Amino acid sequence: MLELFRDANALWVLAGTTLLGISSGVLGSFAFLRKRGLMGDVLAHSALPGICLAFLFTGSKNPLWLLIGATFTGLLASLFLSWITRFSKIKEDTALGLVLSTFFGVGIVLLTQIQHSDFGNQAGLDKFLFGQSASLVGTDVAIMGSISFVLILLASIFFKELKLLCFDANYGKSLGFPMVGLDFFLMLLLVVAVVIGLQAAGVVLMASLLITPASTARYWTERLDHMIIISACIGALSGLVGTILSSVATKLSTGPLIVLAVTLLFFISMLCAPKRGLIAKSLRLIQTRAKVRQEQIYVAWNQLGSKTITLSALSQQSHLSTTQVHRWIKQKKRTGQVVENSQGTFTLSDASWKEASDTALLGLYMEMWHMYEDIETDCSIQDIEQLSDLPESLRVQLQSYLQKHISEEDRAKAYHSTRRAGM
Amino acid sequence: MSSVWIILTGALIASSCAFLGCFLILRRMAMLGDAISHSILPGIVIAFLVSGSRDPLPMFIGAAVFGLLCTIIIQLLRNQGVQADAAMSVSFTALFAIGIILISLFTQQVDLDLDCVLYGEIAYVPYDTWTWNGIDMGPRAMWGAGAAFLLSLIMVRLFYKQFKLTSFDPALAMAVGVPVAFFHYLLMGLVSVTTVASFESVGAILVVAMLIVPAATAYLLTERLGVMLGLSVLIGMICSVCGYFLSVLLDASIAGCMTMVAGGLFALAFLFSPHQGVVTRWWIRKKLRTQF
Numbered sequence: 180m181l182e183l184f185r186d187a188n189a190l191w192v193l194a195g196t197t198l199l200g201i202s203s204g205v206l207g208s209f210a211f212l213r214k215r216g217l218m219g220d221v222l223a224h225s226a227l228p229g230i231c232l233a234f235l236f237t238g239s240k241n242p243l244w245l246l247i248g249a250t251f252t253g254l255l256a257s258l259f260l261s262w263i264t265r266f267s268k269i270k271e272d273t274a275l276g277l278v279l280s281t282f283f284g285v286g287i288v289l290l291t292q293i294q295h296s297d298f299g300n301q302a303g304l305d306k307f308l309f310g311q312s313a314s315l316v317g318t319d320v321a322i323m324g325s326i327s328f329v330l331i332l333l334a335s336i337f338f339k340e341l342k343l344l345c346f347d348a349n350y351g352k353s354l355g356f357p358m359v360g361l362d363f364f365l366m367l368l369l370v371v372a373v374v375i376g377l378q379a380a381g382v383v384l385m386a387s388l389l390i391t392p393a394s395t396a397r398y399w400t401e402r403l404d405h406m407i408i409i410s411a412c413i414g415a416l417s418g419l420v421g422t423i424l425s426s427v428a429t430k431l432s433t434g435p436l437i438v439l440a441v442t443l444l445f446f447i448s449m450l451c452a453p454k455r456g457l458i459a460k461s462l463r464l465i466q467t468r469a470k471v472r473q474e475q476i477y478v479a480w481n482q483l484g485s486k487t488i489t490l491s492a493l494s495q496q497s498h499l500s501t502t503q504v505h506r507w508i509k510q511k512k513r514t515g516q517v518v519e520n521s522q523g524t525f526t527l528s529d530a531s532w533k534e535a536s537d538t539a540l541l542g543l544y545m546e547m548w549h550m551y552e553d554i555e556t557d558c559s560i561q562d563i564e565q566l567s568d569l570p571e572s573l574r575v576q577l578q579s580y581l582q583k584h585i586s587e588e589d590r591a592k593a594y595h596s597t598r599r600a601g602m
Numbered sequence: 603m604s605s606v607w608i609i610l611t612g613a614l615i616a617s618s619c620a621f622l623g624c625f626l627i628l629r630r631m632a633m634l635g636d637a638i639s640h641s642i643l644p645g646i647v648i649a650f651l652v653s654g655s656r657d658p659l660p661m662f663i664g665a666a667v668f669g670l671l672c673t674i675i676i677q678l679l680r681n682q683g684v685q686a687d688a689a690m691s692v693s694f695t696a697l698f699a700i701g702i703i704l705i706s707l708f709t710q711q712v713d714l715d716l717d718c719v720l721y722g723e724i725a726y727v728p729y730d731t732w733t734w735n736g737i738d739m740g741p742r743a744m745w746g747a748g749a750a751f752l753l754s755l756i757m758v759r760l761f762y763k764q765f766k767l768t769s770f771d772p773a774l775a776m777a778v779g780v781p782v783a784f785f786h787y788l789l790m791g792l793v794s795v796t797t798v799a800s801f802e803s804v805g806a807i808l809v810v811a812m813l814i815v816p817a818a819t820a821y822l823l824t825e826r827l828g829v830m831l832g833l834s835v836l837i838g839m840i841c842s843v844c845g846y847f848l849s850v851l852l853d854a855s856i857a858g859c860m861t862m863v864a865g866g867l868f869a870l871a872f873l874f875s876p877h878q879g880v881v882t883r884w885w886i887r888k889k890l891r892t893q894f
Contacts, residue, residue: 211685211688214686216685216688216690216691217633217690263872266872268821268878269821269822270627272631272633273627273630273632273821275632276632276633276635276636276813276814277814277815277818279636279810280636280811280861281811281868283808284808284811284857284858284859284862285858285861285862285865287805287808287855288849288855288858288859288862289854290855290858291853291854291855292852292853295854383640383695383698383699384695386695387692387695387699389691390687390688390691390692391691391692391695394684394685394688394692430706430707431707432702432703432706434699435698435700435702435703435706436699438695438698438699439699442692442695442696449682449684455683457682
């Protein structure tokens with residue numbers, strides 16, 4: 180592994196894949212937010228006819244010509260894509276598949292034509308599509324690096340506009356930004372990012388490098404600027420890991436290893452991310468369930484009106500099964516909040532009794548708040564967790580509503596009972 | 603004779619793909635064909651390693667299993683709240699990468715030609731024939747594609763109503779008690795089988811062309827599902843015939859030419875379809891303008 184860092188060529192490869200990871204991570208974030216994740220796949224496939232055409236016209240395998248050709252057909256593909264969705268009833272996904280496969284088909288026709296004709300040095304033209312990062316040399320990396328740098332620079336200059344495009348294009352239009360032009364600009368950046376990556380990474384890898392870092396980053400943050408930075412880091416990291424692994428295990432090619440590295444990062448993030456990760460989500464679910472159960476039981480206990488009750492009465496009042504209630508009581512016995520008496524009844528401790536009545540009262544207050552929406556207050560209904568969260572003035576107001584409500588209810592009850600008695 | 607076999611095989615592949623492609627398009631899952639066709643690669647390699655031969659049956663099973671696996675992973679990711687396009691690209695690129703790594707790990711044992719998997723070579727189809735009871739029955743690929751087509755025809759005929767309902771209004775289908783998930787996976791299974799039966803001849807990526815392009819063309823020409831299915835099969839056959847002669851003319855890949863023809867037909871439908879075409883609509887508008 181140390182030899183890797185002594186070998187100049189390997190260092191070039193390392194630099195190339197890392198730069199590629201960064202630029203596709205940055206631009207992929209925008210593509211991801213525009214829900215154009217599969218765009219990378221389409222652009223990568225549609226580069227084939229461009230590469231073949233460039234070779235047919237110039238007769239050389241100079242990477243710059245091939246890049247220009249690929250960029251040209253990539254742009255053409257994205258234009259067709261937007262035309263097809265705009266001028267017919269064909270949906271986006273169908274248009275993607277249509278453009279991808281037709282361009283690739285044309286590319287294969289051109290490729291086989293070149294192979295069957297007398298261009299002696301066509302070998303390796305298709306390798307452009309499958310990637311051969313191991314054979315990257317200094318000039319390739321220099322081209323890739325400088326173009327990546329320009330791409331990142333452009334993306335940061337137009338950060339604000341691109342952000343607007345991703346989140347609320349109609350608002351941007353109303354502000355007077357040329358949104359169609361911006362969309363095309365983003366497309367251009369994406370095309371170039373894909374095309375410079377093709378040589379090092381191949382078609383399938385580019386599709387993955389564009390979207391997976393961005394969707395991984397999305398798990399860790401809610402802010403676009405953070406997301407782009409994280410996505411760039413993930414792209415760079417997987418480029419590094421893939422390249423180093425492939426230099427250790429010489430049989431394995433770099434491209435697929437980078438894909439696997441980035442996919443692994445994606446799955447780790449999906450599980451472990453702090454807010455949106457699966458583990459965090461299920462923990463939150465468990466906590467919420469426990470909280471709701473506690474509230475349910477507290478309210479029921481309060482409604483029963485006695486500190487000492489039987490298990491069956493509590494389960495009936497709270498509409499929970501006896502096993503559910505019993506499990507909760509067992510937990511609370513351990514903390515001493517509930518005491519089991521000799522006759523099989525349970526007694527709530529004084530502190531918990533207060534808590535229970537507070538919970539029940541808060542429930543009634545919240546009902547009032549939901550009923551009378553015109554209540555004037557600064558705080559939002561979502562912020563209230565406990566009775567103590569309610570400001571004093573609001574509590575008084577809710578109290579009065581509640582009293583009015585209860586007295587009305589009592590009057591109605593009394594009215595009904597007198598009518599029944601009268602009959 | 604061999605050209606007849608090639609055209610026939612191509613027509614069968616194109617029509618069976620186009621037939622199922624109609625449902626993919628209506629369900630807005632067109633790119634799933636792309637995902638499946640890439641993700642069958644590890645299945646093929648594993649089947650090859652396990653069976654140690656190029657027997658079609660184990661390869662077929664391996665590929666179909668991985669095709670289905672890919673759709674299941676996509677569905678799982680989507681259920682976890684991953685954006686649809688991201689779920690798709692993450693799963694198929696990972697599976698494809700695993701396939702390539704397997705190939706490079708077992709290079710000695712595997713003499714699978716990656717180019718052949720990706721591009722396919724329908725020109726070799728007539729040389730790989732199937733003999734039954736000592737009688738030469740014609741190309742094996744043709745029988746494979748034909749069997750896949752027959753299977754999808756039978757399935758769709760049996761459950762036509764259910765397929766139609768789940769394609770157009772899955773919520774309603776769910777409400778009236780159609781097992782939507784079952785039909786989703788049945789369709790995915792059929793797509794996997796068809797893809798596997800076809801990729802050898804036209805290559806993994808051009809299967810996508812055959813799945814989507816004829817169906818999309820038919821979609822522009824009609825508003826009825828039955829007509830769309832018939833039209834897409836017809837278009838698939840036209841692609842095969844014209845594609846073969848175009849390839850002879852240009853001296854280029856037959857599968858590529860089939861795709862080009864399909865693309866050309868789509869362009870024609872896009873411009874001149876009786877109700878949907880861009881030019882026809884412009885013409886109608888112009889006529890209306892002069893009328894008023």
